[in-house]
Amino acid sequence: MIVQNSTATRQAIIEASRESNRNGLNQGTSGNISVRTDEGVVITPTSRAYETMKPEDLALLPLGGAYGAYTGPYKPSSEWRFHSDIYAARSDVNAIVHVHATYATVLSMLRKDIPACHYMIAAFGGPTIRCADYAIFGSKELSDAVVKALEGRLGCIMGTHGMIAVGKTLDHAMWLAVELENLAKQYYLALQIGEPVILADEEIARVDERMKHGYGIWG
Numbered sequence: 001m002i003v004q005n006s007t008a009t010r011q012a013i014i015e016a017s018r019e020s021n022r023n024g025l026n027q028g029t030s031g032n033i034s035v036r037t038d039e040g041v042v043i044t045p046t047s048r049a050y051e052t053m054k055p056e057d058l059a060l061l062p063l064g065g066a067y068g069a070y071t072g073p074y075k076p077s078s079e080w081r082f083h084s085d086i087y088a089a090r091s092d093v094n095a096i097v098h099v100h101a102t103y104a105t106v107l108s109m110l111r112k113d114i115p116a117c118h119y120m121i122a123a124f125g126g127p128t129i130r131c132a133d134y135a136i137f138g139s140k141e142l143s144d145a146v147v148k149a150l151e152g153r154l155g156c157i158m159g160t161h162g163m164i165a166v167g168k169t170l171d172h173a174m175w176l177a178v179e180l181e182n183l184a185k186q187y188y189l190a191l192q193i194g195e196p197v198i199l200a201d202e203e204i205a206r207v208d209e210r211m212k213h214g215y216g217i218w219g
Ligand SMILES: [Zn+2]
Pocket: 030, 031, 079, 098, 099, 100, 137, 161, 162
């Protein structure tokens, strides 16, 4: 289901960006959000305040355009590479949310994968949320590292940086971003008082199977 490069789509990206600041997922303009549309990838521009952002301010990475080509009044987010590369690698992904949410970022500083410490990890497509290797922001190396960490998954954390959630729709990706930060927070807190019990891979597969048939926004 590909959405149109419309004012409504662009407004939804702005609303999601504002929401990510309101709900504490993001601080300032450090995050970025994109949606795959019929005309290419629509992505938040670099270093613009979300509160005053207008639909026409978003950048478009046109379908079939050269790598890094864009249209719009402002440059796309400095992380356009991993947005472009994730869509190229993953036909199942239509929206990407990248934020520096606190607990996910804390775990990324320890370069810790999140294990199956809670059954909700099944929403991400498997029993782990991997931590991608560190590489400097905006680089091809970072893009390669996150595409690898996302293999078969709908989220990853990024070494000493933040996290990415991807989904079939913008609502799905936003929901997963909140869930990823919840999991990171719960795992972090459990580690303060002991060693959490990790659910078996087969149990996570069972949860995924059950949720697919009864949980609205499940992937
Ligand atoms: Zn970032």
